[in-house]
Amino acid sequence: MTQAFSTLRINSDRMLDSFSQLASIGATADGGVNRPTFSEAHLTARQWFKEEIEKSGLEFHTDGAGNHSAILKSSAGRVAPHGFGGAYRDQTFLLGSHLDSVPNGGRFDGALGVMAALEVLKTVKENGIRLKVNLEAIDFTDEEGTLVGLLGSAALAGHLHQKDLASPRGGRENLVAGMKRAGLSEESMLSAARPKDSLAGYLELHIEQGKRLERAGMNIGIVSAIVGIWSYRLSFIGRADHAGSTTIDDRLDASLGASAFTLAARELVMRDFPNCVVNVGKMDFAPGAFNIVPARVDLALEFRSPDEEEFNRLDIALLELAQKEARRFGLELEIEFLGKHSPSIMHEKVCNAFAASCDDLGLMHVSLSSGAGHDGQSLADLCPVGMIFVPSVDGASHSPREFTKWEDCVNGANVLLQTVLRLAAG
Numbered sequence: 001m002t003q004a005f006s007t008l009r010i011n012s013d014r015m016l017d018s019f020s021q022l023a024s025i026g027a028t029a030d031g032g033v034n035r036p037t038f039s040e041a042h043l044t045a046r047q048w049f050k051e052e053i054e055k056s057g058l059e060f061h062t063d064g065a066g067n068h069s070a071i072l073k074s075s076a077g078r079v080a081p082h083g084f085g086g087a088y089r090d091q092t093f094l095l096g097s098h099l100d101s102v103p104n105g106g107r108f109d110g111a112l113g114v115m116a117a118l119e120v121l122k123t124v125k126e127n128g129i130r131l132k133v134n135l136e137a138i139d140f141t142d143e144e145g146t147l148v149g150l151l152g153s154a155a156l157a158g159h160l161h162q163k164d165l166a167s168p169r170g171g172r173e174n175l176v177a178g179m180k181r182a183g184l185s186e187e188s189m190l191s192a193a194r195p196k197d198s199l200a201g202y203l204e205l206h207i208e209q210g211k212r213l214e215r216a217g218m219n220i221g222i223v224s225a226i227v228g229i230w231s232y233r234l235s236f237i238g239r240a241d242h243a244g245s246t247t248i249d250d251r252l253d254a255s256l257g258a259s260a261f262t263l264a265a266r267e268l269v270m271r272d273f274p275n276c277v278v279n280v281g282k283m284d285f286a287p288g289a290f291n292i293v294p295a296r297v298d299l300a301l302e303f304r305s306p307d308e309e310e311f312n313r314l315d316i317a318l319l320e321l322a323q324k325e326a327r328r329f330g331l332e333l334e335i336e337f338l339g340k341h342s343p344s345i346m347h348e349k350v351c352n353a354f355a356a357s358c359d360d361l362g363l364m365h366v367s368l369s370s371g372a373g374h375d376g377q378s379l380a381d382l383c384p385v386g387m388i389f390v391p392s393v394d395g396a397s398h399s400p401r402e403f404t405k406w407e408d409c410v411n412g413a414n415v416l417l418q419t420v421l422r423l424a425a426g
Contacts (some may be wrong), residue, residue: 005418005421005425006128006360006418007269008123008417008418008421009123009132009414009417010116010119010120010123010410010413010414010417011119011122011123012406012410012413014119014122015115015116015119015409015410015413016153016406018052018113018115018118018119019107019111019115019409021048021052021314022045022048022049022099022111022115023107023111025041025045025048025223026039026041026042026044026045026101028400030105030400031107031172031400031401032101032105032399032400032401032402033101033105033106033107033111034101034103034104034105035099035100035105036100036101036102036103036144036146037062037100037141037142037144037146037147037151037178037182038142038146038147038177038178038179038267040181042099042100042101043181043182045099046066046068046099046139048374049068049099049114049139050062050068052118052395053069053070053118056070056121056122056125056405057075057125058070058071058072058121058122058125059071059072061136063155063156063185063192064155064187064188064189064190064191064192065141065151065152065155065156065160065184065188065189065192066141066152066182066184067138067139067140067141067152067153067156067192068099068138068139068154069096069136069137069138069139070117070118070121070137070394071092071134071135071136072092072121072124072125072131072136073133073134074132074133074134074135075092075130075131083152084126088149090134090198090308091133091134091197091198091199091200092133092134092135092136092199092200092202092324093133093135093136093199093201093202093203093420093423093424094136094138094159094201094202094203094383095113095116095117095121095135095136095138095202095203095204095416095420096113096114096117096119096136096138096140096202096204096375096381097110097111097113097114097117097139097140097143097167097205097206097374097375098110098111098113098114098139098140098141098142098143098144098145098152098202098375099111099114099139100141100142100144100146101144101330102144102146102398103146103363103401104399104400105144105397105398105399105400105402106396106397106398106401106402106403107402108207108330108397108401108402108403108404108409109206109207109209109391109397109398110143110144110206110400111385112205112206112207112404112412113204113205113206113410114137114138114139116205116351116409116412116413116416117137117138117205117414117416118418119417120135120137120413120417121135121136121137122422123417124417124420124421128146129421129425130348130425131424131425132360132424132425133200133252133424135420135424139152140152140153140156141155143374143375145169145170146170146174147168147169147170147174147175147223148160148164148165148168148169148170148175149169149339149373150341150373150375150377150378151189152192152375153304153375153376153378153379154191154378155190155192155193156192156193156194156378156379157193157194157378157379157381157382158193158194158380159378159381160189160190160192160193161190162186162190165186165189165190166227169338169339187422196382198384198395199382199383200384200423200424201347201350201381201383201384201385201386201423201424202241202375202376202379202383202384202385202386203350203375203385203386203387203388203416203419203420204209204374204375204386204387204388205387205388205390205412205413205415205416206277206374206387206388206389206390207390207391207392207397207402207404208221208389208390208391208392208395209293209299209372209390209395209397209398210371210392211372211394211395211413212366212368213366213368213389213390213391214293214391214392214393214394214395215391216366217364218361218364218365218366218391219358219364219365219390219391219411220354220358220364220365220366220388220389220390220412220415221365221366221367221368221388221389221390222346222351222354222355222358222365222366222367222368222370222386222387222388223346223351223367223369223370223386223387223388223389224306224345224346224351224367224368224369224374225306225343225344225345225346225369225370226299226305226306226338226343226344226369226370226374226376226380226387227304227305227306227343227369227370227371227372227373228304228305228306228308228341228342228343228344228348229302229303229304229340229341229373230302230303230304230311230314230315230340230341231300231301231302231338231339231340232301232319232335232336232337232338233298233299233300233301233335233336233338234258234261234298234299234301234322234333234335235297235299235324235333235334235335235336236254236255236257236258236261236296236297236299236325236329236331236332236333237254237295237296237300237331237332237333237334238251238252238253238254238257238293238294238295238296238329238330238331239251239252239293239295240287240292240293240294240295241292242291242292242293243290243291243292243293243316244291246293251293251400252329252330252331253293253294254294254295254296254297254331255285255294255297255330256283256329256331257292257297257325257326257328257329257333258283258297258299260301260325260329261280261321261322261325261326262280262299263411264321264325265278265301265318265321266278268317268318268321269303269314272317273305273310273313273314273317275305275306275307275310275369276303276304276305276310276311276314277303277304277371278301278302278303278304278314279302279303280299280300280301281300281302282298282299282300283297283298283299283300284297284298285297286298292321301318303315303318304339305343306343306369306370307343307380308343309416310344310365311342311343312415319335322335331346334400341373341377344376344377344380344385345380346376346380346385346386346387347380347384347385347386349384349423350384350385350386350419350423351367351386353386353419353422353423354386354388354415354419356422357414357415357419357422358415360418361411361414361415361418363411363415368389370389376385386419388412388415388416389412390408390411390412391404391405391408393405
């Protein structure tokens, strides 16, 4: 990278203006945003993004999965193939994140990554920098999982299948209605895959959504791996009885198995899997009345790990624990597998380029794993992938309390820019 490139910075005021305009779309009274996938606010935000791209003199593109992109074409005649070397034509280097939010979420999650990516393209364009690859700032569809989860990135990577659309986590009716509002179809979703050799790499800037950077006083977190996520529905099945006339020792109380498992799962992970997390996010009781012993409890189980071998061991341990607690209370157990994303290791060359960019910018950095899922995990087997985090104040995320200082946002965008120039500039 030339010395002239090393002094280049994004326009922080321009990026703040764009970010603020976006944050007003779907804004809530408590300072957050409510932009679930294909909601009115989400579609409005995407229309704003399209207009912002076109005003910037960049090429707008959308695909069959509804991913929205700004494109800056390469000025080089021939470009590098998969892995930054060789002689393929018309490769694309992706930058981005997502504009959808969880219900009543925060302003920064996903949106910062898209706005920073767009600002990088604007900066490269206005400085007339020669690129070896096409540069693309992308807003992926439904990263948050309102309907499917990592929908747009999975479609682009060729990992989306009919079964994913047939039984989506957000409900089939909601998916069909959402696709109709967005002008999409199952056929278009399944045709959005790009050829593997068309992608030169993917970079993403994101807020940390935790306290590690803030506690350590670090400017940038260079992500080493994105955790795998595994989910099940566990059903503890007992017998309904009168809650007053049936003695305690005569009951087959499904709530006891579900509750005991939840507590024991916490102890198991803290004791034997300290690098992992487990969560029981929902319990549904049936019949669900004050005066009836619960006959059935359906429990939503999710667990995460950055290591595949550990991930598999944890899966076995948790299911064995569920069986043990069911037997303890004389219950039956039904296990329904809901989905799995394996851990994704970030590309060493990209991580090294991030570190070099941080050093040149005088920013303190640390390597850490991502406890949240991100679109990069969909692309990790197609092209070199890398992510950086910027600090989250008090670790808050998926909440209106979500906040990152603007200077940290700018630091992240400048690291993104400098890393693009290291990897993609001619």
